Amino acid sequence: MKTVVVTGAAQGLGREVAERFAKAGWAIALTDIQPLDALAEMLTMEGARVSALSGDQSDPAFVGRLAAEVERVHGAADVLVNNAGISSIGPAEDMPPAQWERVLSVNLTGPFLLSQAFGRPMLARGSGAIVNVASVAGLGGVIHRAAYNASKHGLVGLTRTLAAEWGGRGVRVNAVCPGWIKTEMDAKDLGSGAYTDADIENRVPLARFASPADVAEAIEFLASASFVNGVCLPVDGGWTADSSWDALRLKTRD
Ligand SMILES: NC(=O)c1ccc[n+]([C@@H]2O[C@H](COP(=O)([O-])OP(=O)(O)OC[C@H]3O[C@@H](n4cnc5c(N)ncnc54)[C@H](O)[C@@H]3O)[C@@H](O)[C@H]2O)c1
Numbered sequence: 001m002k003t004v005v006v007t008g009a010a011q012g013l014g015r016e017v018a019e020r021f022a023k024a025g026w027a028i029a030l031t032d033i034q035p036l037d038a039l040a041e042m043l044t045m046e047g048a049r050v051s052a053l054s055g056d057q058s059d060p061a062f063v064g065r066l067a068a069e070v071e072r073v074h075g076a077a078d079v080l081v082n083n084a085g086i087s088s089i090g091p092a093e094d095m096p097p098a099q100w101e102r103v104l105s106v107n108l109t110g111p112f113l114l115s116q117a118f119g120r121p122m123l124a125r126g127s128g129a130i131v132n133v134a135s136v137a138g139l140g141g142v143i144h145r146a147a148y149n150a151s152k153h154g155l156v157g158l159t160r161t162l163a164a165e166w167g168g169r170g171v172r173v174n175a176v177c178p179g180w181i182k183t184e185m186d187a188k189d190l191g192s193g194a195y196t197d198a199d200i201e202n203r204v205p206l207a208r209f210a211s212p213a214d215v216a217e218a219i220e221f222l223a224s225a226s227f228v229n230g231v232c233l234p235v236d237g238g239w240t241a242d243s244s245w246d247a248l249r250l251k252t253r254d
Helices: 012-023 037-045 060-074 097-125 146-169 184-191 197-203 212-224 246-251
Strands: 003-007 027-032 050-054 079-082 128-133 171-178 232-235
Touching: 003 012, 003 060, 003 097, 012 027, 012 037, 012 212, 027 037, 027 060, 037 050, 050 060, 060 097, 079 097, 079 212, 097 128, 097 146, 097 171, 128 146, 128 212, 146 171, 146 232, 171 212, 197 246, 212 232
Parallel strands: 003 027, 003 079, 027 050, 079 128, 128 171, 171 232
Antiparallel strands: none
């Protein structure tokens, strides 16, 4: 039985990824800064082999404990999905340095530490795959998201570098770059008044938000696609492909 480690599994996209892999017969190692007991119990009742450990992924001591726990329970991790992340919205000139540091720590240093901790045994075995959850904000600038965008651009760079460095030893590293997804993160950001549903629906050629399932499907593909390495795949309904202005795009929907 293969094992996947899913970070940020308590809600949103991470939860969807955990449920999807569990249904496909994988053993699941859940982790999140929030409690995971209810999800672990539900997946176990459905027949999955599950471990769960809560903690802060930006803390190297926690990541070390997590790697030891996954090895103890599952033996080895075949796939790591670096999904956990936090958003941060506001004018760049007003961002407190501590907030910048926190976003970079969680969204970039965390995935790096996890890639090291789970990548070392993958390299020793000569096989494994890592899928990082970046964003369209890792491929282009988005106003009022300086730290978030820097962290996701960093994650894209880390993905490409690890793919180059580890590919020859059997470890593939890829990323998904989703557009806006309907999750708890989106509900919080929408609630702050930063944007509306219509803003996003008008901007996306497919004229809707992504669902967690839309993105989880792409993550599952990258986890298993044997000759795909170093790809940062937009899962964005055409957002990054489309340089049109909104009025022109909306005309095509008449
Ligand atoms: N929702 C979107 O529109 C969107 C778009 C593009 C990319 N993403 C990315 O997708 C990923 C998942 O986002 P989501 O929308 O499901 O968000 P979410 O806020 O619903 O879930 C994120 C999860 O990460 C966990 N987490 C936060 N900080 C952590 C830490 N320090 N250590 C461990 N776990 C921590 C949270 O507790 C939460 O369960 C994130 O990396 C996000 O940046 C989201």
